[in-house]
Structures are given as C-alpha cells and as structure tokens.
Amino acid sequence: MAVVVAAARFWGPSRGLGQAALLALRRPGARGLARSHPHRQQQQQFSSLEDKPQFPGASAEFIDKLEFIQPNVISGIPIYRVMDRQGQIINPSEDPQLPQEQVLKFYKSMTLLNTMDRILYESQRQGRISFYMTNYGEEGTHVGSAAALDNTDLVFGQYREAGVLMYRDYPLELFMAQCYGNVSDPGKGRQMPVHYGCKERHFVTISSPLATQIPQAVGAAYAAKRANANRVVICYFGEGAASEGDAHAGFNFAATLECPIIFFCRNNGYAISTPTSEQYRGDGIAARGPGYGLISIRVDGNDVFAVYNATKEARRRAVAENQPFLIEAMTYRIGHHSTSDDSSAYRSVDEVNYWDKQDHPISRLRRYLLGRGWWDDEQEKAWRKQSRKRVMEAFEQAERKLKPNPNLLFSDVYQEMPVQLRKQQESLSRHLQTYGEHYPLDHFEK
Amino acid sequence: MNLFQSITSALDNSLAKDPTAVIFGEDVAFGGVFRCTVGLRDKYGKDRVFNTPLCEQGIVGFGIGIAVAGATAIAEIQFADYIFPAFDQIVNEAAKYRYRSGDLFNCGSLTIRSPWGCVGHGALYHSQSPEAFFAHCPGIKVVIPRSPFQAKGLLLSCIEDKNPCIFFEPKILYRAAVEQVPIEPYNIPLSQAEVLQEGSDVTLVAWGTQVHVIREVASMAKEKLGVSCEVIDLRTIIPWDVDTVCKSVIKTGRLLISHEAPLTGGFASEISSTVQEECFLNLEAPISRVCGYDTPFPHIFEPFYIPDKWKCYDALRKMINY
Numbered sequence: 100m101a102v103v104v105a106a107a108r109f110w111g112p113s114r115g116l117g118q119a120a121l122l123a124l125r126r127p128g129a130r131g132l133a134r135s136h137p138h139r140q141q142q143q144q145f146s147s148l149e150d151k152p153q154f155p156g157a158s159a160e161f162i163d164k165l166e167f168i169q170p171n172v173i174s175g176i177p178i179y180r181v182m183d184r185q186g187q188i189i190n191p192s193e194d195p196q197l198p199q200e201q202v203l204k205f206y207k208s209m210t211l212l213n214t215m216d217r218i219l220y221e222s223q224r225q226g227r228i229s230f231y232m233t234n235y236g237e238e239g240t241h242v243g244s245a246a247a248l249d250n251t252d253l254v255f256g257q258y259r260e261a262g263v264l265m266y267r268d269y270p271l272e273l274f275m276a277q278c279y280g281n282v283s284d285p286g287k288g289r290q291m292p293v294h295y296g297c298k299e300r301h302f303v304t305i306s307s308p309l310a311t312q313i314p315q316a317v318g319a320a321y322a323a324k325r326a327n328a329n330r331v332v333i334c335y336f337g338e339g340a341a342s343e344g345d346a347h348a349g350f351n352f353a354a355t356l357e358c359p360i361i362f363f364c365r366n367n368g369y370a371i372s373t374p375t376s377e378q379y380r381g382d383g384i385a386a387r388g389p390g391y392g393l394i395s396i397r398v399d400g401n402d403v404f405a406v407y408n409a410t411k412e413a414r415r416r417a418v419a420e421n422q423p424f425l426i427e428a429m430t431y432r433i434g435h436h437s438t439s440d441d442s443s444a445y446r447s448v449d450e451v452n453y454w455d456k457q458d459h460p461i462s463r464l465r466r467y468l469l470g471r472g473w474w475d476d477e478q479e480k481a482w483r484k485q486s487r488k489r490v491m492e493a494f495e496q497a498e499r500k501l502k503p504n505p506n507l508l509f510s511d512v513y514q515e516m517p518v519q520l521r522k523q524q525e526s527l528s529r530h531l532q533t534y535g536e537h538y539p540l541d542h543f544e545k
Numbered sequence: 546m547n548l549f550q551s552i553t554s555a556l557d558n559s560l561a562k563d564p565t566a567v568i569f570g571e572d573v574a575f576g577g578v579f580r581c582t583v584g585l586r587d588k589y590g591k592d593r594v595f596n597t598p599l600c601e602q603g604i605v606g607f608g609i610g611i612a613v614a615g616a617t618a619i620a621e622i623q624f625a626d627y628i629f630p631a632f633d634q635i636v637n638e639a640a641k642y643r644y645r646s647g648d649l650f651n652c653g654s655l656t657i658r659s660p661w662g663c664v665g666h667g668a669l670y671h672s673q674s675p676e677a678f679f680a681h682c683p684g685i686k687v688v689i690p691r692s693p694f695q696a697k698g699l700l701l702s703c704i705e706d707k708n709p710c711i712f713f714e715p716k717i718l719y720r721a722a723v724e725q726v727p728i729e730p731y732n733i734p735l736s737q738a739e740v741l742q743e744g745s746d747v748t749l750v751a752w753g754t755q756v757h758v759i760r761e762v763a764s765m766a767k768e769k770l771g772v773s774c775e776v777i778d779l780r781t782i783i784p785w786d787v788d789t790v791c792k793s794v795i796k797t798g799r800l801l802i803s804h805e806a807p808l809t810g811g812f813a814s815e816i817s818s819t820v821q822e823e824c825f826l827n828l829e830a831p832i833s834r835v836c837g838y839d840t841p842f843p844h845i846f847e848p849f850y851i852p853d854k855w856k857c858y859d860a861l862r863k864m865i866n867y
C-alpha cells in the first residue's frame with residue numbers, strides 16, 4: 100500500500116490530466132478519438148476516490164502479493180463422456196436417447212468408412228492410387244459431430260474427416276472418383292487423394308496446408324450471421340494444426356466478431372511423428388479457449404454420444420447467441436499418418452493395439468447396440484459382407500474409368516480463361532500432336 | 546476528388562449496391578489511417594464496416610471465408626509492406642480455391658486493398674511495392690491505379706470481378722492526386738493497359754505513381770531530343786495486357802519499363818522477357834528497365850533510390866543512341 104501512496108504523491112501535480120486521459124480512453128469506441136470532453140467524463144465516472152484499476156485492457160482487481168499463475172497440466176480440463184469403454188451409459192440423464200434408426204446410421208457410417216479405408220489403403224500399396232489417409236480410430240469424432248449438425252451447416256475440414264461426408268451420404272463412387280482422379284471426380288482430378296469437396300453437402304473442398312481453413316471458417320460464419328441463415332459453421336482441425344498462426348487468428352477473430360462457429364479439434368495424440376508432448380506444453384487445446392474468450396469443452400472423442408451431445412448443445416447456442424464454441428475431442432490415431440508413413444518408427448505396436456482393442460469408437464457403439472438388442476452377430480456378419488461388396492463394386496468401377504481430358508489442366512484458374520493461358524493450352528495441344536506417344540493419353544478422355 | 550476520396554466513393558457505391566458487401570481490416574471503423582473508409586460505418590452499420598484484430602493472415606483468411614460463403618469481402622491490409630503474413634492465404638488458398646475444387650467453390654468475391662509504394666519518408670516498411678511476388682501466382686488479379694478516376698473504376702471492377710483481386714493504392718497520391726471523379730459507379734476493365742499518349746520512337750511502360758514520372762520523361766524527350774514516346778499505363782499486373790504492349794513495341798522498336806520495386810525479379814523482367822520473345826525482330830535496342838536498386842527501401846537515401854525522371858531520361862537517351 101505504501102508503494103501505491105508514494106506513487107500517487109509523485110504523480111500528483113499532473114494527476115488530474117492523467118486521470119481524465121485514462122477515462123477518455125476507457126469508453127469503448129472512443130479509442131484514438133477525442134469524442135467526449137474529458138472534464139465532463141471525469142465528473143460522470145469518477146465519483147469516488149476508490150483506487151480501482153482504470154485500464155482499458157483488462158477487467159480485474161489489484162493484488163498486492165507477487166503471485167504467478169501456475170498452468171495446471173496435471174489435472175487438466177475434464178473429459179466429458181456418456182458411455183464407458185464397454186458401451187454402457189454412465190449417467191442415464193446424459194443419454195441422448197436417439198432412436199434405433201439413427202444409432203444404426205452412426206454404426207453403419209463408421210463401419211462403412213472403416214471398410215472403405217481398408218480397401219483404399221490397400222489399393223495405394225498396390226500402386227492403383229497414389230496416396231491415401233485412413234481415419235482409423237477417429238470415426239466417432241466425425242459421425243457424432245456430423246449427426247448433431249443440420250445438413251446445411253457448412254463444414255471446413257482438415258483432411259481426416261471423411262466420416263462427416265460419409266454420414267451425409269456422399270456416395271462411395273465419388274469418394275473413389277476423387278482418389279482415382281477419374282472423369283467422375285467433381286474436383287476434376289486436380290488434387291491428391293482424400294481432398295474431397297461437395298457443394299450439395301456443404302463440405303468445403305479440403306486443401307493440404309494445415310489450419311488455413313480456420314480463419315476461413317470464421318469468415319463464412321460471419322457471413323451466415325449477417326444473412327440470418329440460422330446456420331452454424333463447423334471447423335475441424337488436429338492438435339498439430341492448432342499450433343499454426345492461422346489457428347490463433349481464427350480463434351481471436353471468432354470471439355471478437357461474435358461468429359456462430361464450432362471449432363472442433365481432433366486431438367489424436369500425433370502430428371505425423373510428433374507426439375503431443377512436443378506439440379504443446381499447456382493443457383491441450385481446450386485450455387486455450389478461455390484465453391480467447393471462447394466457451395470450451397473437452398470430450399471423449401471415442402464416445403460417439405459424448406461427441407454428439409457436446410456438438411448438439413454447442414450448435415444450439417452458437418446459433419442462438421452468435422458466439423463461437425471450442426470442442427476438443429480426445430481420441431487416438433490408430434493408423435499411420437498416411438500411406439507415406441510407417442508409424443512403427445516412432446511408436447510401439449502395443450500402444451496402437453491398446454486403442455484398437457480396448458477403446459475404439461466402433462466397438463464401444465457396437466456394445467451399446469448389442470446391449471439394446473438393436474444388433475446381433477448375424478446382422479454384423481451380413482453387414483460386413485454387404486458393406487465390403489458395396490465398396491468393392493465402387494472400387495472396381497472407379498478403376499475402370501478414364502481420367503479427365505488434359506484440357507482440364509487449364510480451366511478454373513480464373514472464372515474466365517486468360518488470353519495468355521489459352522495460348523499455353525494451345526501450345527500443349529500442338530505438342531501432343533507431335534509427341535503424344537510419350538504421354539499416357541490412352542488413360543485420358545479424348 | 547483526391548485518391549482516398551475516390552476510394553471511399555467506390556466503397557460507398559459497392560456497399561449501396563451489394564447488401565452482402567462488408568469492409569474490414571485494422572482501423573477501418575473510424576475511417577482508416579488514410580481516411581479511405583471515412584463515414585462508411587455510420588452510413589452502413591457496424592456489422593458491415595468493422596475492425597478486426599491486428600492479424601493480416603486472419604484478415605485475408607476471414608475474407609476468403611466470407612467470399613466462399615457467397616458474400617462480398619473487401620479486406621484492407623494497412624500497408625502493402627505487411628501483406629506477407631497473409632501470403633500463404635493469398636497464394637495457397639485464395640488463388641487456388643476454384644481450381645483445386647473443380648469449380649465447386651471459389652472466393653471470387655474477395656478484394657484485398659492495400660496502400661502501396663514510396664511516400665517520401667516511408668523507408669523499409671511503409672514504401673514497398675510487392676506486386677512481383679504476386680505476379681507469380683496464377684489465380685489472383687493484381688491491379689494498380691495511377692489516379693483517382695482510374696482508382697474508382699478499377700476498384701469497382703475488382704470488387705465485381707469473379708476472381709480474388711489485390712488492389713494496390715499508391716499512398717503518395719492519396720491527397721496529392723486530385724481530379725474530376727463521377728459520384729455514380731462506373732467500371733474500368735481489368736487486364737487492359739491504357740495508351741495515354743501515342744508515339745512512334747519509344748514505348749514507355751509503368752503503373753501507379755511511376756506513370757506520372759514517365760509522362761514527364763516523354764515531355765522531356767520531346768523537348769530535348771525530339772523523340773516521340775508512346776506512354777502506357779499497364780493498370781493490371783496479372784493477367785497483363787501483352788497485346789497492347791507488344792503492338793506498341795512492334796511500332797516503336799524500343800521499350801523502357803520503370804517501377805519502384807527492386808530490379809531483380811521485378812515485374813519489368815516478365816514484360817521484358819515476353820516482349821523480346823514476341824517482338825525480337827522489331828527491337829532496335831535492348832529493352833531498358835529503370836527500377837529501384839536491389840536493396841531494401843531506404844529512409845534517408847530515398848531521393849537516390851527511386852527511379853526518377855532523370856534516370857528514366859538517361860536510359861531513354863542511351864536507347865535512342867544505341
């Protein structure tokens with residue numbers, strides 16, 4: 100206290116002006132402009148001699164004890180779950196009590212995705228497609244969240260959210276078409292496999308750079324708010340991407356501009372080979388939320404009902420209150436990062452097996468279904484056979500199709516083709532007339 | 546109107562005509578550090594003209610998202626010198642959105658505006674002309690006006706163009722350049738260079754502030770050397786109007802290109818390379834580039850750094866005597 104009093108005396112002679120200037124700054128919107136007369140403000144706001152902080156930058160009390168805030172990573176933000184690992188509901192009041200048909204759709208979406216993943220991963224190993232990324236272990240995060248949204252809610256993903264599209268009934272043919280880059284690919288063969296996009300299903304085309312979608316999703320949410328669309332935007336990203344500057348930018352913009360957006364972080368333990376211990380030192384991603392002013396929650400990503408409940412409530416409030424929500428879904432990446440990765444180089448087979456056998460979103464939901472009498476071994480066998488057959492048919496069809504006409508190399512750079520680019524297109528055309536035998540033209544549509 | 550007023554006028558027209566249009570960036574709410582957005586927040590509301598946090602990568606990423614959602618996004622980057630944090634969003638995202646999605650998605654309704662070029666005392670970080678970095682990026686358009694009348698028409702075209710555009714505004718002209726500008730909206734086409742003055746002996750090409758320098762050089766050439774110059778304002782950097790420039794060089798046989806940005810890798814290199822391919826046999830002399838030096842933009846040495854009329858005149862004289 101003595102220090103404060105001494106300071107007041109030191110600054111005494113100029114204090115009146117100083118205080119007035121601070122008060123002038125304090126009104127939001129008055130920053131940088133001399134809108135109100137300082138003396139009038141002084142009389143309005145400064146009615147007592149109480150020694151309260153006047154800083155525009157924080158709403159807080161003074162403290163006279165030197166105390167640092169210790170980050171708490173030992174007992175971090177708790178993980179919300181509805182089912183235990185055996186698929187038993189823990190607290191009946193949290194059971195979303197979804198109808199059988201819907202829960203079966205959850206199960207079939209997750210397992211169909213799993214089947215497609217196995218076949219397409221294998222097809223890369225056999226040299227049929229150039230690249231693939233599986234979703235093993237994270238199917239619950241996709242399906243639980245997708246089910247909690249409206250079909251018209253806009254989705255910005257990173258690259259490991261195929262289950263969202265699967266839940267929205269994106270046909271197997273089109274998944275495959277994109278991976279094969281064939282004539283049926285709506286993306287016109289421009290990108291590597293798994294870079295899906297679908298306008299009718301409101302799933303923005305995936306791009307490889309990480310976290311770039313985060314501030315974009317915020318902008319889309321702002322536009323939805325202005326349009327009174329009653330839509331939410333959901334933005335998926337991994338815990339690694341959350342280290343990018345774009346993530347920081349997106350969180351801050353969403354909060355300051357009051358956007359109806361759900362930030363959904365899939366914390367799966369690894370960014371390629373980098374474990375979370377090398378990705379961050381704080382309490383994961385959920386703990387960053389409050390720092391930005393975001394309402395945040397951490398959930399068990401392998402519990403499809405927990406993911407569903409959290410996303411459902413976040414959606415309701417994001418739209419009603421025009422504010423962002425942050426959901427950190429804890430999960431585990433059972434597969435390799437991609438077909439270019441062999442994760443045995445940086446983690447043990449035992450670790451992977453634990454998650455595959457003891458805590459898998461598909462197993463947990465299956466146990467729930469069995470417990471409800473909504474599923475049995477017969478149906479499981481029949482479904483496995485049927486889903487595999489469906490995937491194989493789509494796969495064989497995709498294999499047989501031609502690739503798009505090479506002219507599609509040149510379109511869509513701009514809405515209209517620039518003169519100079521057309522000249523380049525003509526130049527390739529002439530080149531192929533002479534040297535065409537050295538190019539794989541037989542595989543491409545004429 | 547002066548240049549900043551012509552910008553305000555264009556923005557006013559845009560927000561009046563297009564109910565989805567929004568303007569955002571650092572300090573735009575109170576009118577902007579160069580007064581380009583004065584009065585717009587009061588007129589159109591705080592949901593349409595608003596400040597963002599201080600984060601260029603966020604500003605552009607956010608703008609892309611607004612455009613992807615179908616609304617018109619007019620983003621401001623406070624100085625072109627600070628556009629680099631947004632480079633990834635511009636080059637890897639905005640420019641490639643339509644192509645990579647097979648035209649399922651695009652951010653064509655995004656326009657990024659930014660003050661550009663030397664201002665007398667700006668030094669390294671308030672004087673840059675970064676158009677060359679973006680010229681190398683198919684998928685965006687880069688536009689630079691020379692005057693208030695040009696600025697309004699070109700900016701309106703950028704905003705209405707169905708491709709993401711970067712509009713650089715020569716800051717030294719904000720107050721200094723004054724001319725008659727219609728209050729109603731009008732468009733000046735993109736990717737079309739303008740021949741300001743016809744001539745027969747030398748073609749002079751520039752953009753932005755430098756157009757006024759080469760105009761003066763054209764007068765000097767006429768007066769002192771009896772040389773007739775064709776003066777071209779390029780206006781759009783990419784996609785650029787190759788035909789107008791080549792047609793001129795075929796006629797004159799000599800080309801001088803001038804820009805403030807450093808010589809190496811500057812946009813004059815692209816023009817020079819293309820013209821020598823297309824007009825090789827018509828050239829009477831090597832193509833001349835009069836540009837900034839290959840240094841960061843200095844403070845106290847600015848008068849020596851910039852490609853002023855004496856340097857351009859000297860280069861022209863050497864070309865004539867080649």
